[in-house]
Amino acid sequence: MKHIYSALLATVIAVPALADSHSMGDADAGEKQFGKCKACHMIVDDAGETFQRGGKVGPNLYGIIGKQAGTVEDYRYGDDLVAAGEAGLVWDEANMAEYLQNPTDFLRTTLDDKKARSKMSFRMRKGGEDVAAYLATFSPEAEAAADAPMADDAEAEKTE
Numbered sequence: 001m002k003h004i005y006s007a008l009l010a011t012v013i014a015v016p017a018l019a020d021s022h023s024m025g026d027a028d029a030g031e032k033q034f035g036k037c038k039a040c041h042m043i044v045d046d047a048g049e050t051f052q053r054g055g056k057v058g059p060n061l062y063g064i065i066g067k068q069a070g071t072v073e074d075y076r077y078g079d080d081l082v083a084a085g086e087a088g089l090v091w092d093e094a095n096m097a098e099y100l101q102n103p104t105d106f107l108r109t110t111l112d113d114k115k116a117r118s119k120m121s122f123r124m125r126k127g128g129e130d131v132a133a134y135l136a137t138f139s140p141e142a143e144a145a146a147d148a149p150m151a152d153d154a155e156a157e158k159t160e
Contacts, residue, residue, distance in 0.1 A: 024093050025127075030134025033127040037061075040122070043138055051138065058120065065091050065132070065139040078119040080107045087111065093132040100128035 034043075034052060042054035043062045051062070059075035069085035070077040084107055089095070099106040103118030110116075124131065 024097060025129030025131070025133035027130070027133040027137050029127065030130035030132070033124070033131045034134055036122070036124065037131065040120075043135075045138075061135055062138050063140060065093060065096065065136040066141060067091055078117065080111060080113070080116040081118060083116075084110050093129070093136050096132040096135065097128035100124040100131060 037058075038052060038054035040055045040058035041052075041061050042050070042056070043052040044050045044060055045062050059072040059077070064072070067090065069089040069091055070082035071085055087110075089110060091099075095106075099118075100123075102123050103120040104116070107116040107118050108114055
């Protein structure tokens with residue numbers, strides 16, 4: 001019986017950790033949903049490679065997941081989003097999906113300030129998790145993971 005309780009406890013502890021390590025949404029669906037975002041946003045890497053053409057009204061979203069909020073260079077953010085970043089807000093899939101649903105409400109809750117406002121007026125009532133998963137594919141962690149198997153394969157070929 002003691003082992004059953006130990007196994008159950010280990011499962012209860014492990015499940016949230018596993019859930020956090022996996023994407024909440026569907027990146028392929030998010031790529032399609034991103035069509036709504038292209039009016040204001042683009043995805044272009046530091047070398048200039050364009051993954052999504054788009055507008056310049058909003059910031060470039062390349063590498064946004066894992067980045068402190070309000071810190072993309074060459075973009076003038078609203079004061080409240082900058083304040084949220086300075087208070088420790090770092091974009092992840094969960095908070096990005098929540099932000100996309102209602103940017104102003106998200107900032108008001110995050111900053112505990114009823115007067116906080118977002119410059120982004122668009123609300124994505126559905127599909128925010130998918131867009132966040134899609135944006136996560138352009139994060140440094142995703143790129144490192146994509147490069148890792150190739151490095152492992154090259155090492156395996158050397159040893160054969």
